[in-house]
Amino acid sequence: MTAVDSTPFPSARSAPPTRRRPVIANWARLMRRRPEWTITPALVVLMIAAWAFVTHVFNVPEFVLPRPEAVWSALVEGLSHGPTDAGGYWYHAGITIYESLAGLVLGSVFGGLIGFGLGSSQLLERTFYPFIIAFQALPKVALAPLLVIWFGLGFDGKIYITAIITFFPVLVSAIAGSHAVDPERLDLARSCNARPSQILRKIVIPSALPFLFAGLNVASALAVLGAIVGEFVGARAGLGMLLIQYDQAMQIAPLFAILVLLGVIGFAINYAVRVAERKYCFWAQRGRHAMAASH
C-alpha cells in the first residue's frame, strides 16, 4: 500500500501500456455490482442458444419441443391482433390479468383486515386459528371446479379462486406482523393515552408492513396460478383456456408462447408489489436481506 502511495502518479505511468485493462476491469465491476443486468441476460441468451442448438441438431419433433424461432413467430402473430380480437393474445391476456389482479386485491384486502383483526385479539385468534390451519392444509385449487359450478364460466369464479389462494399468505403474515410489534412502541403509545384504534393505525399496521409485504410477495406469485387453474376448469376466454385449446390441438409452439406471456405477467405483478414495498417500507430495507435469508 505505502509503496503504491509513494509513487507520485501511478496511473499516469501504468496507463499507456495496458490501455484495455481498465475496460475489462470496468465490466468485471459492473458484473459484480449489477449481476441482474449483466450476467442474468447473458444466461437467458445462452439458454435460448442451447435450446436452438438442441432442437436443430437432434431434430426434436415439434410437438415435444418446438424451436425457439417457431415460438417467437407464434408470439409475434398472437400479439399482432388488437386487444378486442378474441383471435389474438392481448384479449385473453387482458382477461387473465384482470382476474389475477382483482383476485389478488380481494384476497389481500380480506387477508389483511382479518389478519390484523385476529392479531389484535388473543380470544379471536385462538378461536379461529384451527380453521385457518385446516383450510390452509386443503389444496385450494381443488375448490376450482366447485367455484366454476357456482359462478359459471365468466370472470367471477376465477376471481374468487384467486382471492382464496392469495388470502392465506397475506392473512398469516398480517397475524405474524401484528405479534412482532416491539412492545416498547406499545408502551410509548399507552403512555400518551392512545386508544386501541389509534395504536392499530399508527403503530401496529405500519410496524407489520414488512411482514405484510412478505406475504404479498408470495400472494402475487400465486395470483396468476389461481386465474389459470380457474380457466382450466371451464372458461370462455383467458390464457388458461387458450393453453387447453392449444394442448388439445397439439399446437405446441403457441402453447410455449402463452407460457412466455404468463411468465412475463407473473413477473410484472410481482415487480409492482416490490415497487410498492420499496415505497412504503423504505425504512425497513436495511434489515430486509437478513429477514429474507432467514426464510
Add this chain to the structure above:
Amino acid sequence: MLDVEVPASSARAIDARQPIISARQVTQIYKGGSAGAVTALSNVGFDIEQGELISLVGPSGCGKSTLLRILAGLNRPTAGTVELHGRPRLEPGPETAVVFQQPILLPWRTILENVLLPIEFRELALPAYRTRAVELLASVGLDGFENRYPHELSGGMQQRAAIARALIQDPEILLMDEPFGALDAMTREQMNLDVLRIWRESRKTIIFVTHSISEAVFLSQRVFVMSPRPGRLTEILDIDLPFPRSLDVINTDAFGRYTARIRGLLQAIGDVSS
C-alpha cells in the same frame, strides 16, 4: 356537606402543602412462569414536591424502572397506592410524559412527525403544535433535522428527539428511565447538562432513573437509593450542591463525599456495581 363550610383559603393552604406525587406501600409482584412470582417492589413509599428533580439509583433489578412505570400509569401496582395531586393514578394521563431507555422513534416517520405523535394520540390541534415542535427540536439542538428520518441521526440525537417528544406534551412530571444508558460518556455529560437546563427553564418535576451514581448526584436535589430483590427504598439523600451546576462540580470534595456515601449504601446492601 360539611366540606362546604371549610374556608377557601385553608383549602388552598392544604393544596400548597400537598405533594405532587405520594406513594404509599407500593408493592409489585410479577407472576413469573417457571421461576414463580418475583417481587419487584416491596413497600415503597415517598412524597415528591412540585418542581423537584429526583434520581432513583440502584443496581439493575432493584425495581427502579418498575417504579417509574407505576408512576407513568403503565403498570398497576399489586398493592399500595400512588397519588398525583391526591388522586390515585390508575392509568396513564397527560400529567406525565416518559423518556424511555431507547428513543423508540418510529422509523417511517420524520423526526418532526415523531415529535408530534403524542399530539396525534391526544387529538390536539396539530398545526398549532407544529411550531412548538420545531422550537423544541431547536432547543435540544436538532434544528434543521425536522425532516430527517431517525436512522439518519446518531443515538444521542435520537434520544434528544425523544426528549422533545416528551416535552411537547407539556407534562407536569417528566419521567426519565435510564435515558442515557446507551450513550458514550461525553454525549452523556452533555445530555445531563441539557436535563438541568430543561429543568431550570421549565420548572417541571423530573424523576430520573439511572444506575450511575455520579449521574444521580450530579442531576438531583434528592437521590432515592434502592436495593434489589425485593426492590426497596433504602435511603433518601439530600444533595446539597448549589444550582446551577456545571461539570466542574464533579471534581469537588462534596460531590465525592455524596458518591462515596451512595456507593457505601449500595455495598452495604451487598450488591457492588458501578
